[in-house]
Amino acid sequence: MDMAGASGGGIWGNQEAEARPLLSVRGVEKRYGTRIGCTGVSFDLWPGEVLGIVGESGSGKSTLLGCLSGQLRPDSGQVIFDTRDHGPIDTLSMSEAERRHLGRTDWAFVHQNPRDGLRLGVSAGGNVGERLMANGARHYGNIRATAADWLERVEIDPTRIDDRPRQFSGGMQQRLQIARNLVSGPRLAFMDEPTGGLDVSVQARLLDLLRGLVRDIGLSVVLVTHDLAVVRLLADRLMVMKGGHVIEAGLTDQVLDDPQHAYTQLLVSSVLQV
Amino acid sequence: MSDYNFAYLDEDTKRMIRRAILKGIAVPGYQVPFASREMPMPYGWGTGGVQVTAATLVPEDVLKVIDQGADDTTNAVSIRKFFQKTAAVAVTERTREATVIQTRHRVPEMPLTQDQILVYQVPIPEPMRFLEPRETETRRIHALADYGLMQVRLYEDIARHGEIATSYAYPVEVAGRYVMDPSPIPKFDNPKLDDCPAIQLFGAGREQRIYALPPFTRVRSLDFDDHPFVASKADHACAICGSTTSYLDEVITDDAGGRMFVCSDTDYCAEMAEGGA
Numbered sequence: 331m332d333m334a335g336a337s338g339g340g341i342w343g344n345q346e347a348e349a350r351p352l353l354s355v356r357g358v359e360k361r362y363g364t365r366i367g368c369t370g371v372s373f374d375l376w377p378g379e380v381l382g383i384v385g386e387s388g389s390g391k392s393t394l395l396g397c398l399s400g401q402l403r404p405d406s407g408q409v410i411f412d413t414r415d416h417g418p419i420d421t422l423s424m425s426e427a428e429r430r431h432l433g434r435t436d437w438a439f440v441h442q443n444p445r446d447g448l449r450l451g452v453s454a455g456g457n458v459g460e461r462l463m464a465n466g467a468r469h470y471g472n473i474r475a476t477a478a479d480w481l482e483r484v485e486i487d488p489t490r491i492d493d494r495p496r497q498f499s500g501g502m503q504q505r506l507q508i509a510r511n512l513v514s515g516p517r518l519a520f521m522d523e524p525t526g527g528l529d530v531s532v533q534a535r536l537l538d539l540l541r542g543l544v545r546d547i548g549l550s551v552v553l554v555t556h557d558l559a560v561v562r563l564l565a566d567r568l569m570v571m572k573g574g575h576v577i578e579a580g581l582t583d584q585v586l587d588d589p590q591h592a593y594t595q596l597l598v599s600s601v602l603q604v
Numbered sequence: 605m606s607d608y609n610f611a612y613l614d615e616d617t618k619r620m621i622r623r624a625i626l627k628g629i630a631v632p633g634y635q636v637p638f639a640s641r642e643m644p645m646p647y648g649w650g651t652g653g654v655q656v657t658a659a660t661l662v663p664e665d666v667l668k669v670i671d672q673g674a675d676d677t678t679n680a681v682s683i684r685k686f687f688q689k690t691a692a693v694a695v696t697e698r699t700r701e702a703t704v705i706q707t708r709h710r711v712p713e714m715p716l717t718q719d720q721i722l723v724y725q726v727p728i729p730e731p732m733r734f735l736e737p738r739e740t741e742t743r744r745i746h747a748l749a750d751y752g753l754m755q756v757r758l759y760e761d762i763a764r765h766g767e768i769a770t771s772y773a774y775p776v777e778v779a780g781r782y783v784m785d786p787s788p789i790p791k792f793d794n795p796k797l798d799d800c801p802a803i804q805l806f807g808a809g810r811e812q813r814i815y816a817l818p819p820f821t822r823v824r825s826l827d828f829d830d831h832p833f834v835a836s837k838a839d840h841a842c843a844i845c846g847s848t849t850s851y852l853d854e855v856i857t858d859d860a861g862g863r864m865f866v867c868s869d870t871d872y873c874a875e876m877a878e879g880g881a
Contacts, residue, residue: 464750
């Protein structure tokens with residue numbers, strides 16, 4: 331890159347802005363009494379990056395995700411998010427109003443069970459439109475058009491915009507949940523086992539869809555799963571957790587093809603081959 | 605008079621309720637919890653309104669009680685008698701003569717004045733009750749003014765019926781802050797809440813909540829830019845007084861489809877019929 335002719339400050343400023351992680355996690359710890367939920371977790375998530383977190387049940391994956399997304403309060407540590415307006419801020423020091431605002435604009439949370447993330451008594455259009463309305467949209471026609479557009483993007487027939495999620499199949503519910511979360515154009519998504527409980531062909535379609543969306547809108551994702559195939563497909567980097575500790579981290583292919591830690595080796599070799 | 609303390613409630617209780625009312629007036633639209641008492645009438649009959657009225661009444665007051673606009677229905681008659689017996693206050697059916705008006709489901713047609721207090725009976729004070737079942741969560745929504753959910757309810761109405769079909773208990777935003785349930789008044793009455801010179805108090809007995817609108821408070825009915833709020837009523841004139849501007853009740857007169865539309869506000873109708881019109 332030729333820097334010679336440029337007026338130094340501006341260029342450097344921009345570069346610094348680009349070279350800043352979207353989410354910096356430092357020493358996050360959460361305990362349940364004397365038991366460890368997760369401890370000593372630190373990592374950086376860069377814009378457009380997908381970070382997979384794998385581990386067995388009870389390894390602290392979901393606790394960690396809860397701490398990062400503001401649903402649980404960690405006992406110590408920092409979760410620094412690069413906000414649009416004010417730059418990097420520790421989300422744990424934010425007021426609840428600010429955190430909720432973040433939660434409906436720049437953040438998304440996809441639950442394993444779509445019933446946890448959807449309003450089952452409200453139509454598909456209403457589900458997708460809720461974030462828009464929460465962010466101040468007050469034009470019915472525009473809200474509906476955006477909702478229909480997003481249904482199409484997640485491969486749901488837009489003529490079903492007035493149907494309740496209850497009438498949808500499991501895979502459709504999950505895709506609806508994704509549309510409902512991404513409609514506000516978030517920069518960071520937390521996903522807790524987004525493909526759990528779906529059959530394999532539906533899983534494959536969902537993964538395909540997710541991969542496309544992540545690439546299209548440059549979304550950063552923290553993805554918790556126990557399914558190594560899912561992280562192989564979606565994740566750029568991987569963290570392996572056991573007993574609340576991060577025991578191995580690195581590029582996904584690196585970790586999966588050349589696992590160093592004994593537990594990771596066990597995990598990788600436990601996958602059933604067809 | 606009788607062995608009752610003035611207006612039935614003991615003085616400590618009235619003081620507690622007055623404190624809740626003052627707090628409600630200080631924070632317009634905010635639901636103030638209060639220790640609702642057992643009243644000698646069933647829940648749903650206006651126990652909240654009666655307690656608020658009891659705490660507001662002074663011996664010089666002139667009380668009017670209406671139920672669905674009428675002064676002569678069971679609920680109105682019982683509550684009026686209750687206060688005649690326990691407080692010995694003067695009563696009236698005339699809106700302009702009353703100083704305290706307790707109402708169920710209507711706002712009088714006659715414009716209210718600064719010398720009046722309007723007390724509403726409220727069955728469900730929480731406007732988001734059927735959208736969000738957790739009271740802890742609705743309180744948080746109010747605290748953070750995170751009202752997207754309220755708009756979803758209106759969205760669903762339009763999606764299902766082509767227009768905002770909510771016709772009573774239509775949610776309002778108070779003074780640019782709290783979203784409030786105006787009690788089950790028809791949405792025709794919503795504009796009367798806005799900039800009203802009278803003090804408006806809302807009492808929910810079973811739910812133990814009091815909220816209030818101070819005089820001249822801005823009250824805006826929620827809506828969409830392309831589906832604005834419309835204060836609708838039956839498209840007829842009153843069959844008795846001929847008024848075309850008052851809210852009408854539909855009365856079935858026989859079993860062959862016969863019906864008539866009459867003013868729901870009986871006092872207003874009588875006055876118009878006497879020669880006001």
